[in-house]
Amino acid sequence: MSSVPTALWLSVSPILQRFNRPLISQLSQNHAIALWEYNQTPDEPITLEVACVLLHDYLKQLNQPVHLIGHSTSAWLGMIYAQRHPERVKSLTLLSVGANLAVDWQSHYYAMFKTLPCDRHTILTQMVYTLFGRQCPFKSELLIYLLEQDLLSSPSPNTLVEQVGVTPQLMSVPLFVGGSRDDMVVSPYQLNAWKPWLKSGDVLWECSQGRHFFHYMNSKLVSEKVINFWQSLEEKILDPKMFQSVS
Structure with a gap:
């Protein structure tokens, strides 16, 4: 090839x-x-x-x-x-x-963060279910870690202050x-x-x-x-x- x-x-x-x-x-x-x-x-x-x-x-x-x-x-x-x-x-x-x-998983995460009286880990746990379905505890924790790292490194335009529309x-x-x-x-x-x-x-x-x-x-x-x-x-x-x- x-x-x-x-x-x-x-x-x-x-x-x-x-x-x-x-x-x-x-x-x-x-x-x-x-x-x-x-x-x-x-x-x-x-x-x-x-x-x-x-x-x-x-x-x-x-x-x-x-x-x-x-x-x-x-x-x-x-x-x-x-x-x-x-x-x-x-x-x-x-x-x-x-x-x-501009709608991505982060826009949903921040929308939940602003409306629900929960900490980051709880909301990320819900995001794992939303994105991947029900997981075993070990895999769920791994996915939570990956999503948390993506929040820090992805150039998604969505933030806690603003969820954009394009x-x-x-x-x-x-x-x-x-x-x-x-x-x-x-x-x-x-x-x-x-x-x-x-x-x-x-x-x-x-x-x-x-x-x-x-x-x-x-x-x-x-x-x-x-x-x-x-x-x-x-x-x-x-x-x-x-x-x-x-x-």
């Missing part, structure tokens, strides 16, 4: 990267997929602007556009980039991203939007609210289960859907009718 990537997985939450690995492994069986990570330091402002500039520095070194794919806030970075540099993006795949782009824009690049029917962060309503922004050939797909990290719970199925989407784009390029002259 070529060392030049045809697809790029975006990650701005290194702490949660473990939940992306099964899907990356599945996709890599058919495509040369690379991983691009951004690790925000405590001294940086909470913004995706720096990450977008660094991503552009990487992609402009490649001699061909690539498929961008990401989950939650990482996917939102891909959308920002695709809007600014569509010539470098072959397609964009958004996983667990609603029509309010509306999509029409895009020229092909788009795949996927989510889960039982996701309590990005609800089916938020997922279906993408329809006004979809073009002919774009895909909106809802997995039957898997919650917010459905791509981790169902990596093989999600891989099949994404690869089918990528292959459909290649078939359009190779379709001989595309090269027929108009009489």
